[in-house]
Amino acid sequence: MAEVTYLEAIRQALFEEMERDPNVFCMGEDIGAYGGAFKVTEGLQARFGAERVLDTPISETGFVGAAAGAAHMGMRPVCEMQFIDFISCAYSILTNYVATARYRAFLPCPMVVRGPSGGYVRGGPFHSQNPEAAFLHTPGLKIVYPATASDAKGLLKAAIRDDDCVLFFEHKYLYRRIKEELPQGDHVVPIGKARIAREGKDLSIITYAATMWKALEAAEQLEREDGLSVEVLDLRSISPMDDEAIVATVKKTSRVLIVHEDTVTGGIAGEITARINDLAFEWLDAPIKRVAAHDVPLPYAPQLEDFVLPQTGDIVRAGRWVAKY
Amino acid sequence: MSKIDVIMPQMGESIAEGTLSRWMKKVGDSIKRDEPIFEISTDKVDAEIPSPSAGVLAEILVQEGQTVAVQTVVARIETEAGAAVASGEKPAAPPPHAPVPEKTPAPSSPPPAPLAPAPAAPPAPAARSGYGGLDSPGSPPKSVPANGGAETAEERLRRRSTPVVRKIAAEHNLDISTIPGTGLAGRVTKNDVLGYLEGGAVEVAPVPPAAAPMAAAAQGSSAPAAPASAPTVDPSTGDKVEPWSRIRKLTAEHMVMSRRVSPHVNTIFEVDYTRVAQLRARKKAEYAERGVNLTYLAFIAKAIAEGLRKHPNVNSAVSGESTILRRDINLGIAVALDWGLIVPVVKHADELSLLGIARAINDLGERARTKKLSPDEVQKGTFTITNPGVFGSVIGTPIINQPQAAILCVGTIEKQPAVITVDGSDAIGIRTRGMLSLAFDHRIVDGANADRFMADVKALLQEFPEAAA
Numbered sequence A: 001m002a003e004v005t006y007l008e009a010i011r012q013a014l015f016e017e018m019e020r021d022p023n024v025f026c027m028g029e030d031i032g033a034y035g036g037a038f039k040v041t042e043g044l045q046a047r048f049g050a051e052r053v054l055d056t057p058i059s060e061t062g063f064v065g066a067a068a069g070a071a072h073m074g075m076r077p078v079c080e081m082q083f084i085d086f087i088s089c090a091y092s093i094l095t096n097y098v099a100t101a102r103y104r105a106f107l108p109c110p111m112v113v114r115g116p117s118g119g120y121v122r123g124g125p126f127h128s129q130n131p132e133a134a135f136l137h138t139p140g141l142k143i144v145y146p147a148t149a150s151d152a153k154g155l156l157k158a159a160i161r162d163d164d165c166v167l168f169f170e171h172k173y174l175y176r177r178i179k180e181e182l183p184q185g186d187h188v189v190p191i192g193k194a195r196i197a198r199e200g201k202d203l204s205i206i207t208y209a210a211t212m213w214k215a216l217e218a219a220e221q222l223e224r225e226d227g228l229s230v231e232v233l234d235l236r237s238i239s240p241m242d243d244e245a246i247v248a249t250v251k252k253t254s255r256v257l258i259v260h261e262d263t264v265t266g267g268i269a270g271e272i273t274a275r276i277n278d279l280a281f282e283w284l285d286a287p288i289k290r291v292a293a294h295d296v297p298l299p300y301a302p303q304l305e306d307f308v309l310p311q312t313g314d315i316v317r318a319g320r321w322v323a324k325y
Numbered sequence B: 001m002s003k004i005d006v007i008m009p010q011m012g013e014s015i016a017e018g019t020l021s022r023w024m025k026k027v028g029d030s031i032k033r034d035e036p037i038f039e040i041s042t043d044k045v046d047a048e049i050p051s052p053s054a055g056v057l058a059e060i061l062v063q064e065g066q067t068v069a070v071q072t073v074v075a076r077i078e079t080e081a082g083a084a085v086a087s088g089e090k091p092a093a094p095p096p097h098a099p100v101p102e103k104t105p106a107p108s109s110p111p112p113a114p115l116a117p118a119p120a121a122p123p124a125p126a127a128r129s130g131y132g133g134l135d136s137p138g139s140p141p142k143s144v145p146a147n148g149g150a151e152t153a154e155e156r157l158r159r160r161s162t163p164v165v166r167k168i169a170a171e172h173n174l175d176i177s178t179i180p181g182t183g184l185a186g187r188v189t190k191n192d193v194l195g196y197l198e199g200g201a202v203e204v205a206p207v208p209p210a211a212a213p214m215a216a217a218a219q220g221s222s223a224p225a226a227p228a229s230a231p232t233v234d235p236s237t238g239d240k241v242e243p244w245s246r247i248r249k250l251t252a253e254h255m256v257m258s259r260r261v262s263p264h265v266n267t268i269f270e271v272d273y274t275r276v277a278q279l280r281a282r283k284k285a286e287y288a289e290r291g292v293n294l295t296y297l298a299f300i301a302k303a304i305a306e307g308l309r310k311h312p313n314v315n316s317a318v319s320g321e322s323t324i325l326r327r328d329i330n331l332g333i334a335v336a337l338d339w340g341l342i343v344p345v346v347k348h349a350d351e352l353s354l355l356g357i358a359r360a361i362n363d364l365g366e367r368a369r370t371k372k373l374s375p376d377e378v379q380k381g382t383f384t385i386t387n388p389g390v391f392g393s394v395i396g397t398p399i400i401n402q403p404q405a406a407i408l409c410v411g412t413i414e415k416q417p418a419v420i421t422v423d424g425s426d427a428i429g430i431r432t433r434g435m436l437s438l439a440f441d442h443r444i445v446d447g448a449n450a451d452r453f454m455a456d457v458k459a460l461l462q463e464f465p466e467a468a469a
Helices: A006-020 A044-048 A060-072 A084-105 A132-136 A149-161 A210-226 A243-253 A268-283 A302-308 A312-324 B153-159 B163-172 B190-198 B246-261 B274-289 B296-310 B354-369 B447-462
Strands: A024-028 A053-055 A076-080 A112-117 A142-144 A166-171 A195-198 A203-207 A230-234 A237-239 A256-263 A289-293 B003-007 B017-023 B036-041 B046-050 B055-060 B067-069 B073-078 B264-272 B316-319 B322-325 B331-333 B335-337 B340-342 B383-386 B406-422 B425-441
Touching: A006 A024, A006 A044, A006 A076, A006 A149, A006 A166, A024 A060, A044 A053, A060 A076, A060 A084, A076 A149, A084 A112, A084 A132, A084 A166, A112 A149, A132 A142, A132 A166, A132 A237, A132 A268, A142 A149, A149 A166, A195 A210, A195 A243, A203 A210, A203 A243, A203 A312, A210 A230, A210 A256, A210 A312, A230 A243, A243 A256, A243 A268, A256 A268, A256 A312, A268 A289, A268 B163, A289 A312, B036 B073, B163 B190, B246 B340, B264 B447, B274 B296, B274 B425, B274 B447, B296 B331, B296 B354, B296 B383, B296 B406, B296 B447, B331 B354, B335 B354, B425 B447
Parallel strands: A024 A053, A024 A076, A076 A112, A112 A166, A142 A166, A203 A230, A203 A256, A256 A289, B331 B383, B383 B406
Antiparallel strands: A142 A237, A195 A230, B003 B073, B017 B036, B017 B067, B036 B046, B055 B073, B264 B425, B316 B322, B335 B340, B406 B425
16 A cells, blocks of 8 residues: 555545545635645545535634534534634634533534644744644643644544544644555544554653654664663643553653643643653652743744754753753 | 571681672562572672571661671571561561661651752753753753752752652662662662662672771782772763772772782793694593583693692782792682672692683682672682683783782684794694783792793693693
């Protein structure tokens, strides 16, 4: 089988789920005839028609709300944010309305909100965000953020079939940069399960999305230059978080570095640190360290973007520090 | 249901005390008779001590790292299980000499150190300031003048232990302060503790400052045994700092002392081992049947023993302004171990056949590698042989093992082209050859003595009698 890009893996998941379940439909800006800003939905409208692949006005609040209504009625909508940065426009409907619907009124919300996220593409502050942490704080929302094509496909299928609202973050830097052969058949990756991307025993790097690849590069370098055996844990799901996998890797290595692309303050690394503190404090042999973006809007200037976002060298440096503590 | 005392054994006639380097059992463990229960470290050797009786380890009275006189009771064994300390149960009260409190805080005592807002080590700001105080690697933590005290950030870091280290230490009843650390500023890491428990990577037994371990070896010379104070060096990025193990400390002190005490002179002889090679080839299988690996070293040791009999002043020691000519010929054989160097001794080597010497060398080497030597077996050497030839070294200039007068270094033995004379005419032949180098103490051995001795050794090796093999 041919290798498939991360972007193509997402499109395959949409195709397969729309084929499988007539209640699945897509909504978003320019996703129909145009095929979406990044062409994720290309060919979808031609295959499934304009009724199931809907172009919407530029109103995230409006169409996410509409999706919630459709979900209450038994449909399974998939909303595309043209850039995930604009999910903040739907913040109220997602946190006040969708996340509480089941509790308030026994209203199921089987819907997905997905969109291109993240930086390293010179996108500047409006087109590079990683707002996952903003939603982690709201009970009632599930959050996934795959790093590989296989997980992108399998998690999107799981998200569409889930009976709750799932926020599906896609990393745009990975869209066409990574490729792999996908598992045959109906490939579904369970939500809430992390994945060991690399086995090691001296240090654990806990990460997800694009920085998973930088963590792997750093792990290689630390092995080559320092003889360190570095484990990389790819969370895949941010909510629910796989505490079991986190605790297992902490017990194995006793040294933890958490890496994410989102800004450091209030980022997910803080939450992971607190969980390790609760669940595995006695196994720690070094302070937990974080490598994440500086607390600034992401600059346009390439040099400044490189400085603000975590780079492989930053991970190597921090990993070395934690390993030698 | 009675208790039996376990005592610090006398491991050699001249040994008055021993350091308990490691407990292999903990309180509550059941023990079989003769099962090793602790490891001791004398200034000569490490050894595992078997239990005098079956039962349950009821009390540990001497902690790891403590040095006590021989015959001291180090533990008590409950000979019938189900007594005061049932197997598998934790003792109700902590054993005496429990780990230093500040390292294992009791629930009631406040946590150690980092309460004050003083800059915690590592203190330097990070290049990526958002990442919460990553020290720039390699830069040593800066000194922090404490209130009224002089504790530096480094000292505090050393004193601080992480949760996992405290957990393991508590489980094994260890005092963290006795374990050498390899972490930042010498902090004890999880690996250090695990290595310590395995008894492998780091050997531990703080040298009691009062009893300089090489004092016995250095007696007769007035020179101090301690190495000259060496400069301290700041490690650079990526460097690993390994504190010296006991064996490394002893080796370092001894080497410096020997170089200072004895004027070393080296003489080098080339030996034709062709005859030895032939004999060895012929006898190897026969020796192997008797469980002995016949090596070149055995032939050399045999020739040395013979040579020393003829040249007693090479088999001697200096004491004050006298030379002690040794009656016995006891050959020390240097054995390289993963964790250092040890020199077990073949006693009365001149009284042993080639088979006996070969067997003794095999046996001592094997037991050195498995830490099964008794202290007596590394004492009373009168002459030492070191064999870097096994690694390919052509020849070396070894340092004398004090207080002996000389040391022989065996170079690699290889086939070489050489001029031979057959029926009066010269030809190039393939010969098995190698170097022997003798380092001797010129205070008592003159060049002529040394060279005559070496010439005899060479002659014996080149014409090794069939009957002796």
